[in-house]
Amino acid sequence: xxxxxRTVDNKEKECSLLVIVLDTNPxxxxxxxxxxxxxxxxxxxxAFSNAHLMQRPQNKLAVLDxxxxxxxxxxxxxxxxxxxxxxxxxxxxFTLVEKTIKQKLAQIISDAPKMSGPCESLLAGSIxxxxxxxxxxxRNRPLGTRINARILVVTGSxxxxxxxxxxxxxxxxxxxxxxxxxxxxxxxxxxxxQQGCDITGGQYLRLPQLEGLLQYLLxxxxxxxxxxLKLVLPPPVKVDYRAACFCHRELIDIGYVxxxxxxVFKSPPPIAGKPKKKKVRQM
Amino acid sequence: MAxxxxxxxxxxxTGYEKTWEAIKEDEDGLVDGAIAxxxxxxxxxxxxxxxxxxxxxxxxxxxVIVDCSESMTIPDLKPTRIMxxxxxxxxxxxxxxxxxxxxxxxVIAMKGKRAEKISEMAGSSRKHIKALSQMSxxxxxxxxxxxxxxxxxxxxxxxxxxxxxREILIIMGSLTTCDPGDINTTIxxxxxxxxxxxxxxxxxxxxxxxxxxxxxxxxxxAVLDDSHFRDQLMQHIxxxxxxxxxxxxxxxxxxxxxxxxxxxxxxxxMCMCHIDSNDEPSKLTAGGYQCPQCGSKYCELxxxxxxxxxxxxxxxxxARSYHHLFPVNHFREIPYTKQRELCYAxxxxxxxxxxxxxxxxxxxxxxxxxxxxxxxxxxxICVGCTTIxxxxxxxxxxxxxxxxxxxxxxx
Numbered sequence: 001x002x003x004x005x006r007t008v009d010n011k012e013k014e015c016s017l018l019v020i021v022l023d024t025n026p027x028x029x030x031x032x033x034x035x036x037x038x039x040x041x042x043x044x045x046x047a048f049s050n051a052h053l054m055q056r057p058q059n060k061l062a063v064l065d066x067x068x069x070x071x072x073x074x075x076x077x078x079x080x081x082x083x084x085x086x087x088x089x090x091x092x093x094f095t096l097v098e099k100t101i102k103q104k105l106a107q108i109i110s111d112a113p114k115m116s117g118p119c120e121s122l123l124a125g126s127i128x129x130x131x132x133x134x135x136x137x138x139r140n141r142p143l144g145t146r147i148n149a150r151i152l153v154v155t156g157s158x159x160x161x162x163x164x165x166x167x168x169x170x171x172x173x174x175x176x177x178x179x180x181x182x183x184x185x186x187x188x189x190x191x192x193x194q195q196g197c198d199i200t201g202g203q204y205l206r207l208p209q210l211e212g213l214l215q216y217l218l219x220x221x222x223x224x225x226x227x228x229l230k231l232v233l234p235p236p237v238k239v240d241y242r243a244a245c246f247c248h249r250e251l252i253d254i255g256y257v258x259x260x261x262x263x264v265f266k267s268p269p270p271i272a273g274k275p276k277k278k279k280v281r282q283m
Numbered sequence: 284m285a286x287x288x289x290x291x292x293x294x295x296x297t298g299y300e301k302t303w304e305a306i307k308e309d310e311d312g313l314v315d316g317a318i319a320x321x322x323x324x325x326x327x328x329x330x331x332x333x334x335x336x337x338x339x340x341x342x343x344x345x346x347v348i349v350d351c352s353e354s355m356t357i358p359d360l361k362p363t364r365i366m367x368x369x370x371x372x373x374x375x376x377x378x379x380x381x382x383x384x385x386x387x388x389x390v391i392a393m394k395g396k397r398a399e400k401i402s403e404m405a406g407s408s409r410k411h412i413k414a415l416s417q418m419s420x421x422x423x424x425x426x427x428x429x430x431x432x433x434x435x436x437x438x439x440x441x442x443x444x445x446x447x448x449r450e451i452l453i454i455m456g457s458l459t460t461c462d463p464g465d466i467n468t469t470i471x472x473x474x475x476x477x478x479x480x481x482x483x484x485x486x487x488x489x490x491x492x493x494x495x496x497x498x499x500x501x502x503x504x505a506v507l508d509d510s511h512f513r514d515q516l517m518q519h520i521x522x523x524x525x526x527x528x529x530x531x532x533x534x535x536x537x538x539x540x541x542x543x544x545x546x547x548x549x550x551x552x553m554c555m556c557h558i559d560s561n562d563e564p565s566k567l568t569a570g571g572y573q574c575p576q577c578g579s580k581y582c583e584l585x586x587x588x589x590x591x592x593x594x595x596x597x598x599x600x601x602a603r604s605y606h607h608l609f610p611v612n613h614f615r616e617i618p619y620t621k622q623r624e625l626c627y628a629x630x631x632x633x634x635x636x637x638x639x640x641x642x643x644x645x646x647x648x649x650x651x652x653x654x655x656x657x658x659x660x661x662x663x664i665c666v667g668c669t670t671i672x673x674x675x676x677x678x679x680x681x682x683x684x685x686x687x688x689x690x691x692x693x694x
Contacts, residue, residue, distance in 0.1 A: 122671075
C-alpha cells in the first residue's frame with residue numbers, strides 16, 4: 001500500500017512535455033498536390049495536441065513551425081496569452097491551443113517572403129531549437145519534479161544530405177539529454193531521421209495514407225515511451241548505418257578512414273584528398 | 284628549467300591581491316550571483332581557447348592512472364579522496380566516450396609500490412565503470428610508484444600504431460613516489476614515444492610531476508576543491524593537438540550493417556564479445572553486427588574484431604567526432620540594450636536583469652548566456668545558422684580548422 005501511494009505521489013511530480021515540429025514548407029509534394037492537406041494536417045495536429053494535454057493535467061505542450069524562411073514557435077507564444085472565453089463547455093486550454101496555433105501560423109504564412117523556387121526544410125535546425133527550449137525548461141524546473149520530454153517531427157519533405165552534420169549533432173544531443181525523438185513521415189521515407197529515432201529510442205512511422213493521420217498519431221505517438229513497451233506498435237525499422245565514401249557517395253562495407261580528419265574512402269585514394277602533413281604547433 | 288621560463292609566477296610571488304574585491308554582493312546581500320558569474324566567465328574563456336589547433340589527435344588511446352595508496356583516504360575532498368575520484372572518473376569516462384566514440388581507454392591503479400591494470404584498454408564505458416566501483420572498495424595501502432604506473436601504461440601504448448594519439452592521465456594523491464629506478468629515463472622514453480602525460484594532483488604541486496608534464500607537452504594542475512577537480516578532469520575530454528610523432532595514415536575500417544535485414548528468418552548466432560567471459564556468457568540471438576571481412580558477430584559498436592583485427596564502426600560514430608573539426612564560432616558578448624525581446628533559441632524573455640547577451644557573427648541572432656554555453660558545450664551547432672536558410676547556405680562554406688590555419692600561414 002505504502003509503495004503504491006508513493007508511486008502515485010511520484011507520478012504527480014512528473015510532467016510529460018511534448019514538442020511538435022511541424023513542417024509547413026510549401027515546397028512539399030503533398031502540399032503542392034493539394035493545398036487542402038495543410039488544413040487537414042493542422043486539424044489533426046490540434047486534435048492530437050489536445051489529446052496529449054487531456055491525458056494528465058501536468059502535461060505540457062509546445063509547437064514549432066518550420067517554414068521555408070525560418071522556424072518559429074506556434075505555441076506557447078511569448079507575452080500575454082490570447083483572451084479566451086469558454087466555448088460550448090470546452091476546456092479553455094484546448095480553445096487557447098487551437099486559436100493560438102492557427103492565428104500564429106496564418107501570420108507566418110502571410111509574412112513569409114515570396115519563394116523563388118522549391119527549397120529544403122531546415123528541420124535539423126528546428127529540432128535544435130526544440131532542444132534548446134527543452135533544456136531551458138529542464139534548467140528552470142522546480143526541485144523534486146521531473147520532465148519527460150519528447151519531440152515529434154511531422155513532415156512531408158525529402159531530406160537533404162547537406163544537413164547531415166546538423167542532424168547528427170542534434171541526435172546525439174537528444175540522446176545525451178534523454179529526449180526521445182519520434183518521426184511521422186507523411187510522404188517519402190526518411191533514412192536520416194530513421195537513424196535519429198534509432199539513436200534516441202523513438203518511434204518512426206511512414207504514413208500509409210494521409211487521410212488517417214489523426215488515427216496514426218493517436219495510436220503510435222500519443223502514449224509516452226514507457227507505455228509503448230506494453231503496446232503493439234509498428235516494428236522498428238532496420239537502420240543502415242553504413243558510411244558513404246566521400247569520393248563516390250557509395251555505401252561501403254569496408255573503407256579507409258583518415259586518422260586526422262575521418263574522411264572515408266572506398267579504396268586507398270591518391271594523396272589529393274588527404275590533409276597535408278603540417279608542422280604542429282606545440283603548447 | 285622549463286618551469287622558470289614559462290613566465291608564470293606563483294601566486295605568492297605576485298603582488299598583494301585583493302581577491303575578495305572580485306566578488307560583489309547583490310541587492311539582497313547575496314554573493315551567489317557573483318559566483319555564478321565567475322563560473323560562467325570561466326566556461327566562456329575555455330570555449331574561446333578551443334580554437335587554434337592545427338591537427339587534432341582524434342583517435343585517442345588513453346590510460347588513466349589512479350593513485351590507490353594510503354594518502355587517498357584523506358577526507359579533504361568529501362567524503363574521501365578516493366570516493367570523490369571514483370565518482371568524478373565515472374562521469375569523465377561517460378563523457379569521454381560520448382565525445383570521442385572511436386577512442387579507447389584503460390585504467391591502472393598504483394598501490395603498495397606496484398601498479399596493476401584495473402581494466403584493459405577497451406572502447407565501452409560500462410566495463411570501466413564496473414571496474415572502478417570495484418577498485419574503490421579495495422583496501423588502500425602503501426605508497427604509489429609513479430614509474431611502475433608509467434611503465435605499465437607504456438607497455439600497452441607502445442604497441443599502438445603511430446597514427447593514434449597516446450595519452451596518460453595521472454591522478455595523484457600522494458606527495459611522494461617510490462620508484463625502482465631512475466624515473467628520468469622513463470620520462471625520456473615517454474617523450475620519445477610521443478605519449479602525452481598529464482597530472483592532476485589532489486594535494487599540491489609536485490616537481491617531478493610538473494617536470495613530466497612539461498617534457499611530454501601535457502597539462503599539470505593541482506585541485507582546489509571537488510568542482511575544480513571536475514573542471515580539471517573535463518578539460519581532457521577534448522582531443523589534444525596531434526603530437527609530432529603521430530603520423531597521418533589511412534586506417535582500414537569495417538562498417539557492419541544489421542545482420543537480420545538480409546534474410547527473413549535470421550539464424551541464431553553467438554556474439555564474439557561475450558564468448559570468453561564467464562560472468563555474462565554469450566547467448567544465442569538473432570540480431571547483431573557482422574564483421575564484413577570475417578563474419579564474426581558483435582552485439583555493440585565500436586569494437587575491434589577479435590578474429591581479424593578490423594576496426595568496426597558505424598557512420599554516426601565518425602560523424603560524432605566531426606564537431607571537433609568544425610567548432611561553432613565563438614559568440615560575441617554585447618551589453619543588453621533591448622535589441623530583442625527573446626532569446627532566439629530557447630524563447631526566454633530577456634529582462635532588465637540581463638547584463639550581456641551573445642550574438643553569432645554569421646546569423647546575427649541573439650542568445651542568452653545559458654544557450655550560449657549549451658550551444659558550444661553540447662549542441663555544437665548554432666541554432667540561428669541552421670534554421671535560417673540564408674545563414675544555412677553559409678554554413679557549407681565553413682571550413683575545417685586545419686584549412687583555416689593553412690590560409691593564415693600563407694598570407
